[in-house]
Amino acid sequence: MYVCNCKGLNERHVRGAIDGGARHVAGVFHACGESPQCARCVKRIAALIRAEKGAPMALVGAHMPSPQQMEA
Numbered sequence: 134m135y136v137c138n139c140k141g142l143n144e145r146h147v148r149g150a151i152d153g154g155a156r157h158v159a160g161v162f163h164a165c166g167e168s169p170q171c172a173r174c175v176k177r178i179a180a181l182i183r184a185e186k187g188a189p190m191a192l193v194g195a196h197m198p199s200p201q202q203m204e205a
């Protein structure tokens with residue numbers, strides 16, 4: 134099942150990044166060699182990090198700004 138449709142990341146990719154040490158959403162993208170496009174997947178990725186590591190949502194990048202917000 135795809136987690137990030139823009140970059141074609143599925144749950145296996147995201148869990149692999151988390152197992153490899155990613156502790157926040159930006160780290161998952163970095164580990165996958167990608168960067169967010171629309172950022173609609175941020176909360177789903179953050180929820181997977183939280184489920185795997187028990188980290189609070191505030192610390193996993195659930196509110197990471199979209200690329201458009203970062204350019205503004």
Ligand code: FES
Nearest residue numbers: 137139170171174
């Ligand atoms: S769904 Fe992940 S960046 Fe768009």
